[in-house]
Amino acid sequence: MKCNTLLFASLGLLHAFAAGASIPRYFEKYPRSRPNLNSTQVQLELGPLVSNTTVIFGPDDGRYPNATSRWNDFAAPHIQVVVEPGQESDVPIIVKYCNENSVEFLAINRGHGSSTSLGTFNGIQINLANLQSITIQPDGQSAWFQGAVYDWQVTEYLWENGFVATTGSCDCVGLLGAGLGGGHGRHEGLYGMVVDNMLQLNVVLGDGTPIRVNATSHADLLWGMKGAGHNFGIVTSFEMKIYPRGPDTWHVRNYIWRSDKLDDIFNALNDLHGNGTTPANMALNFGNFLMNTTLSDTEPVISWTFAYRGPADEAQQYLSSFDAIEAVWEDASDVPYPQVAHAQGTGLDDYICQHGSTRITATAGLQVYNLTAEHLIFDGFKQRVASHPDLAAGAGILHEGYSTAGVDAVDPRLSAYPFRADHHLMFFDLAVDPDNAELQKAGWDWAFEVRDQWNAGQPGRPVDAYVNYANGMESVEDRYGHESWRIQRLVDLKKKYDPQNKFRFFNPIIA
Numbered sequence: 001m002k003c004n005t006l007l008f009a010s011l012g013l014l015h016a017f018a019a020g021a022s023i024p025r026y027f028e029k030y031p032r033s034r035p036n037l038n039s040t041q042v043q044l045e046l047g048p049l050v051s052n053t054t055v056i057f058g059p060d061d062g063r064y065p066n067a068t069s070r071w072n073d074f075a076a077p078h079i080q081v082v083v084e085p086g087q088e089s090d091v092p093i094i095v096k097y098c099n100e101n102s103v104e105f106l107a108i109n110r111g112h113g114s115s116t117s118l119g120t121f122n123g124i125q126i127n128l129a130n131l132q133s134i135t136i137q138p139d140g141q142s143a144w145f146q147g148a149v150y151d152w153q154v155t156e157y158l159w160e161n162g163f164v165a166t167t168g169s170c171d172c173v174g175l176l177g178a179g180l181g182g183g184h185g186r187h188e189g190l191y192g193m194v195v196d197n198m199l200q201l202n203v204v205l206g207d208g209t210p211i212r213v214n215a216t217s218h219a220d221l222l223w224g225m226k227g228a229g230h231n232f233g234i235v236t237s238f239e240m241k242i243y244p245r246g247p248d249t250w251h252v253r254n255y256i257w258r259s260d261k262l263d264d265i266f267n268a269l270n271d272l273h274g275n276g277t278t279p280a281n282m283a284l285n286f287g288n289f290l291m292n293t294t295l296s297d298t299e300p301v302i303s304w305t306f307a308y309r310g311p312a313d314e315a316q317q318y319l320s321s322f323d324a325i326e327a328v329w330e331d332a333s334d335v336p337y338p339q340v341a342h343a344q345g346t347g348l349d350d351y352i353c354q355h356g357s358t359r360i361t362a363t364a365g366l367q368v369y370n371l372t373a374e375h376l377i378f379d380g381f382k383q384r385v386a387s388h389p390d391l392a393a394g395a396g397i398l399h400e401g402y403s404t405a406g407v408d409a410v411d412p413r414l415s416a417y418p419f420r421a422d423h424h425l426m427f428f429d430l431a432v433d434p435d436n437a438e439l440q441k442a443g444w445d446w447a448f449e450v451r452d453q454w455n456a457g458q459p460g461r462p463v464d465a466y467v468n469y470a471n472g473m474e475s476v477e478d479r480y481g482h483e484s485w486r487i488q489r490l491v492d493l494k495k496k497y498d499p500q501n502k503f504r505f506f507n508p509i510i511a
Helices: 002-018 039-049 064-068 090-100 116-120 151-160 175-179 219-231 259-273 312-323 337-343 371-387 437-456 476-480 484-497
Strands: 055-057 078-084 104-108 122-127 134-136 142-146 198-204 210-213 234-241 250-257 284-290 301-308 329-335 358-366 395-402 424-432
Touching: 039 055, 039 078, 039 090, 064 078, 064 122, 090 104, 090 122, 090 198, 090 234, 134 151, 151 175, 151 337, 198 219, 210 219, 219 484, 250 259, 250 312, 250 337, 259 284, 259 301, 259 312, 259 371, 259 395, 284 371, 301 312, 301 337, 329 337, 358 437, 371 395, 371 437, 424 437, 476 484
Parallel strands: 078 122, 104 122
Antiparallel strands: 055 078, 134 142, 142 234, 198 210, 198 234, 250 301, 250 329, 284 301, 284 395, 358 424, 395 424
């Protein structure tokens, strides 16, 4: 009789499965694979496991366009479902759910990554947007930041409380997005990069295990997180050094010059920077070759901005040589530090921070400016104005020059960040029509031409590509360092902490 009862029960189960009911997971021999997810399904399965402040939605939801918008749409990831954890403790649960269902996951905060490797992603986006708390520690030496804080938010909050911290130089960029790859910014002459100030991190590994990473716990991984952190885990929060805020105002000076001043400009820049000896308070200057049709429709102009940590009279000794170069436009202001980014054109509402463009990019790291290379690059721009005016209209050829004393003071062996000898970050940025393949090909040809001209201007130096600016077409060595021991150490960390290579969608160590 028992046998008959079991037989009928088994037949009943088989009938139910044949009719389309889902098989309970304890009957599954292998993890299920979900190539076509939908948010209703994920909500039913994942929703009960996470906090009630977690939200889950898909492409048919009105929140989806904003949650998945990116600074660069060239190789955008394919997002089937968005999950926004309400608490840090939700992140391990979400990761484990993805693994149990053989679904890829990608964590973001502000969507500024522009590597072509992101285009290979297809799965669940873990949007950390709800994790934005900042907690200054009682001793005033450090603060805890959750994973989705961004530069303007950090700068504004700390300034109001009497502090500053190392951040990136654009208000809109996530502090961690830039920081895990290095994090260059206006305070690096004094305090180094973002990675140089990280004390400890709460990290969720690829298998969903949460760990605390610091000098005494997983200290080997702390080294890797400082410059290659995107490859190892999701950082839900971290502790970083903070500093007294300093002068009440910074001085910002902006210029626009015509092409005949190119030699004077770059000679003055090389003198100012002194091959890595820039005064610490001469925090950041950067300039672009770009079109300004109110001044010329036949060639680009040279636009430059300088930020000095202190008042105008102190800054003048460093800017007088630039005042001596006849400009077609100039502007000066003295503003509190939280307003410096906007004064330099990198504020939240400025053009460079806007999402939704299809961009072609390339980068190089330099020690000094080579005038021959800059002439070639400028002349190449002029040629595009004549041959492809629609292409030239979307181009900006960026030159960044930081005070690097605080970066140079850190032993390069102490972190995964590999390029402390680079004093200038170069970035070719071209917005193109996403539907014009011919124009895109011409754009990539131009990008690689400019990159190669920068690198040819420093013979004998290796090709360096700052990982946060890298487009994904460089070699691993170009992004993570040319010393064999450095690459091997990163590979060994991947084997130990991410053996299944879950974190491979942003400029990966292992593709």
